[in-house]
Every structure is written in structure tokens, then in C-alpha cells.
Amino acid sequence: MTLRVGVLTGGGDCPGLNAVIRAVTKSLIRHGGCEVLGIADGFAGLMDEAPRTRALGWEQVSGILHVGGTILGTSNSANPLRDAATLAQVGRNVQALGLHVVVAIGGDGTMSLAHGLEQVGLACVGVPKTIDNDIARCERSFGFDTAVATVTDALRRIESTAYSHHRVMIVETMGRHAGWLALEAGIAGAADVILLPEIDYDLQAVVARCQEREQRQRYTVICIGEGAKERGGSQTVRERVPGSPEPVRLGGVGHVLRGRLQPHLKSEVRTTVLGHVQRGGDATPFDRVLATRFGHHAARLVVEGQLGRMVTLQGGQIGSVPIADVADTQRTVPLDHELLAMARYIGVCLGQ
Incomplete structure (x- = not known):
């Protein structure tokens, strides 16, 4: 059976999104033999009566590695869990599209929505994205270095x-x-x-x-x-x-x-x-590489059937954690972090 995989970008835009779309699409096609659909404007593309998608092939994702923003569009206000009617519509669209899994690229809000959509049988694989670097269980998300x-x-x-x-x-x-x-x-x-x-x-x-x-x-x-x-x-x-x-x-x-x-x-x-x-703007080389690593690993999780997980970076190594572990949580700066201690030693005022 050929897997049909959706790809969406949720939340605010971020440098490196297109690099993930490129990597996950090419990896799914080349190593998984998958059919890939791009979902427009984050989860909003699954909330209308007529879902908004487009086929993503090799040519559609070529030449976008360095380009800022997202070719799929995004939304930081679309909430597929807002009410029972919307959730049911998403479920009907997922069935009509024949989606087996969705790769959701986004921040903590997107991961929370992805976790919640398990209610309608939508399996997701998450890719952490944020310029805030605040996603739990991930020491560095792409977009942060550029910001x-x-x-x-x-x-x-x-x-x-x-x-x-x-x-x-x-x-x-x-x-x-x-x-x-x-x-x-x-x-x-x-x-x-x-x-x-x-x-x-x-x-x-x-x-x-x-x-x-x-x-x-x-x-x-x-x-x-x-x-x-x-x-x-x-x-x-x-x-x-x-x-x-x-x-x-x-x-x-x-x-x-x-x-x-x-x-x-x-x-x-x-x-x-x-x-x-x-x-805005083009991603730094560091973010382009990190985003590509994340996209490739997300494709591997899909092909290997490891669903309901988010790609992560810990100790410099790419891995994954359950999406449930990062939903509705944030990663803030620990008060004993070495950067805070260093800042104080070199004379920076932290408002204390």
C-alpha cells in the first residue's frame, strides 16, 4: 500500500520551513515511495468543507532550500479543536483525502493540536519549529539561529x-x-x-x-x-x-x-x-542544515511507522519523543543556566 502523507506548516512563519518541506518530501518519495500532499495554511487547510491541498513532487520542492517563509502558507489562529463540528469536518476531510499521517511542522501550539487530532484518528509526526526556542524536550529548534x-x-x-x-x-x-x-x-x-x-x-x-x-x-x-x-x-x-x-x-x-x-x-x-x-528572511546555514536533518528524520519516522512522535535534538543528536510529552508545555530559561551566570560575571544587568 502506498502511504499518502500530508505536510503542513502551522503557527508563525519561520526561516527554515521550506528546507523541512523539501527534505521531508524528497525523503518520503525516494526512500518511502510515498505520495505527498501539501496542506495549505496549516490546519486551516483541513477545516473547510473542501480541503485545500496540492501534490508535492520532486520538482515542486526543488530550489526552495534557502527561501524564507513557507510555500504552503501558515496560520497561527486556525484551531481544528475549537468545537465538535470543526473537529468532525477535519475527520471527514482526512478520510476523503485518504491521509494515513500528517507531518505537522510547528511550535508548541501546533504540537498540542496535532496531539488533540488523534481524537479523529489522524496520526501525526511533529517537527519542532520556533524562533523562540521554547519547545520542550528539544534543545534547539530551527529558525532560532536565524532570529x-x-x-x-x-x-x-x-x-x-x-x-x-x-x-x-x-x-x-x-x-x-x-x-x-x-x-x-x-x-x-x-x-x-x-x-x-x-x-x-x-x-x-x-x-x-x-x-x-x-x-x-x-x-x-x-x-x-x-x-x-x-x-x-x-x-x-x-x-x-x-x-x-x-x-x-x-x-x-x-x-x-x-x-x-x-x-x-x-x-x-x-x-x-x-x-x-x-x-523573515533566508535561514542561516546552520538552520538550513538543522531543518534538513529534522525533515529527513520525520520522513524516517513515517516510513518506519513511528507515529505520534516529534523529531527532537538532544545532546546534538537527532531523535524523537512522544508528541504528548511536548503538548501544552514550554521550555523556558532555567534560572541556573550557565548563560545567565556568564552574563552576570561579564557585567550584564539582568534587572536584579
């Missing part, structure tokens, strides 16, 4: 204008509830202050660092993750989307911090919110 490079470049550019105008410059990164992106980019970009969701910051500690630098170097660069909050405060919510896999969307904490800092400083304080520039 770190993008934020690092932005911090270095911001530093030159901070130096020229003697300002305090705040750069807000993505990351939701995990501070990996702000931490690694902040270190690589020589930020003077790094504020993370895992460590509630003391405003007076940040003020003191900025005042000290006003006297000595006359400028300060602050890198802050969107999920960071002041001690005793709450996270800054940009919008709420009921029914979405990501109902609470963060953003704007950089502007909040600016308002809190300015009354205490002589320097002008400015904020730059990097936003979706962190998701």
Missing part, C-alpha cells in the same frame, strides 16, 4: 545611534514566555541590560545601571523579551484572540519600560520593537 542573528544585527545598529545621541535604547524581541532569543541575542549584541520573562526585573536596578552609564559611557542598550515584566507587575498584552491556539498575544513591553525609565534619567529613552522582521 538570533537578526536581533544581534539590530542591536549592533542600535548601539551606533545610541552612542551618537547619548541615548538609552530599548530593543524589544519576540519570545513570548521564554527568554532564549533576548538572552542569546543580547549577549551576542553586547547589550548592557537584558530582561527576560523568567526574571521579574527590579526597575531601580535598571535605573541604576542606566545612570551609572550616563556618567561613564553616556549611552545604554537594553534588550528586553516581550514577555518580561516588572517585579509586582504583569505582562504587557498586545491583543486577545478568543478561540485561537494563542489567545493572548504579548507586545509593547519596550514602550512600557521607556515610560517607567524616562523620569529617572537625563538621557532620552527610545524604544524599537523589532516585530516580524525577526521571523
Whole structure:
């Protein structure tokens, strides 16, 4: 029997998605003799009365390794588990398409949906994708390296204008509830202050660092993750989307911090919110290789019948874990992580 395999990309876009699509499709065709269908716009492509798919052959996935974004489209609001009627429609579409398994490429939200779709008999194999690097049981997801490079470049550019105008410059990164992106980019970009969701910051500690630098170097660069909050405060919510896999969307904490800092400083304080520039562009060579490794291993899991599992990277080795183990969980920065200790030793203020 020829396996018919669906491939979809869910959640936010991310550098390296096309590299996974290419690797998983070519591996399934060449080594599994499978028929591959690309599903449009994440799980949304399975939620309509008429499912939206297209055949993926060798030619369709050639020449896309380096291209940013996803040729299949994606959605971070499509929720096939939102109600019984939608779930039933997905089940009918899976049967009508003759899908044996779906390779779901996405973050923790996508993995949670993939796990939930076992209710309608849809077997899935997961591939971890996120610029936030917050997927449990996976030490590094593709897209993260590219995002770190993008934020690092932005911090270095911001530093030159901070130096020229003697300002305090705040750069807000993505990351939701995990501070990996702000931490690694902040270190690589020589930020003077790094504020993370895992460590509630003391405003007076940040003020003191900025005042000290006003006297000595006359400028300060602050890198802050969107999920960071002041001690005793709450996270800054940009919008709420009921029914979405990501109902609470963060953003704007950089502007909040600016308002809190300015009354205490002589320097002008400015904020730059990097936003979706962190998701865009071509993947770094590291991410292209990692994404290709992930895609190939996902195809192997499909061919070997190891379903309900997510590809993972642990100790530098590719493996897999049950999707159930990563559904509805996140990987945050441990408070005893060596990067935090190192940052403190080299004089970075972590808001404490």
C-alpha cells in the first residue's frame, strides 16, 4: 500500500520551513515511495468543507532550500479543536483525502493540536519549529539561529545611534514566555541590560545601571523579551484572540519600560520593537542544515511507522519523543543556566 502523507506548516512563519518541506518530501518519495500532499495554511487547510491541498513532487520542492517563509502558507489562529463540528469536518476531510499521517511542522501550539487530532484518528509526526526556542524536550529548534542573528544585527545598529545621541535604547524581541532569543541575542549584541520573562526585573536596578552609564559611557542598550515584566507587575498584552491556539498575544513591553525609565534619567529613552522582521528572511546555514536533518528524520519516522512522535535534538543528536510529552508545555530559561551566570560575571544587568 502506498502511504499518502500530508505536510503542513502551522503557527508563525519561520526561516527554515521550506528546507523541512523539501527534505521531508524528497525523503518520503525516494526512500518511502510515498505520495505527498501539501496542506495549505496549516490546519486551516483541513477545516473547510473542501480541503485545500496540492501534490508535492520532486520538482515542486526543488530550489526552495534557502527561501524564507513557507510555500504552503501558515496560520497561527486556525484551531481544528475549537468545537465538535470543526473537529468532525477535519475527520471527514482526512478520510476523503485518504491521509494515513500528517507531518505537522510547528511550535508548541501546533504540537498540542496535532496531539488533540488523534481524537479523529489522524496520526501525526511533529517537527519542532520556533524562533523562540521554547519547545520542550528539544534543545534547539530551527529558525532560532536565524532570529538570533537578526536581533544581534539590530542591536549592533542600535548601539551606533545610541552612542551618537547619548541615548538609552530599548530593543524589544519576540519570545513570548521564554527568554532564549533576548538572552542569546543580547549577549551576542553586547547589550548592557537584558530582561527576560523568567526574571521579574527590579526597575531601580535598571535605573541604576542606566545612570551609572550616563556618567561613564553616556549611552545604554537594553534588550528586553516581550514577555518580561516588572517585579509586582504583569505582562504587557498586545491583543486577545478568543478561540485561537494563542489567545493572548504579548507586545509593547519596550514602550512600557521607556515610560517607567524616562523620569529617572537625563538621557532620552527610545524604544524599537523589532516585530516580524525577526521571523523573515533566508535561514542561516546552520538552520538550513538543522531543518534538513529534522525533515529527513520525520520522513524516517513515517516510513518506519513511528507515529505520534516529534523529531527532537538532544545532546546534538537527532531523535524523537512522544508528541504528548511536548503538548501544552514550554521550555523556558532555567534560572541556573550557565548563560545567565556568564552574563552576570561579564557585567550584564539582568534587572536584579
